Amino acid sequence: MARGYPNSFIADELGTTPRTVELDRASLMVKLGAQSLPDLLRIAFAVDLNGSPEDDRH
Numbered sequence: 001m002a003r004g005y006p007n008s009f010i011a012d013e014l015g016t017t018p019r020t021v022e023l024d025r026a027s028l029m030v031k032l033g034a035q036s037l038p039d040l041l042r043i044a045f046a047v048d049l050n051g052s053p054e055d056d057r058h
Helices: 007-014 018-032 037-046
Strands: none
Touching (some): 007 018, 018 037
């Protein structure tokens, strides 16, 4: 998400569907109290859930 990949790309990488990616993102936003994708990313980076956006892990 942080790299701006579309849901279809993320889904292919995870072996799931784009709809599952959408639902998982929405669930995370509710659980973490994020109002937008930028809010969600700020929270994730603050607790280091996925490294920094410059991190090249794939």
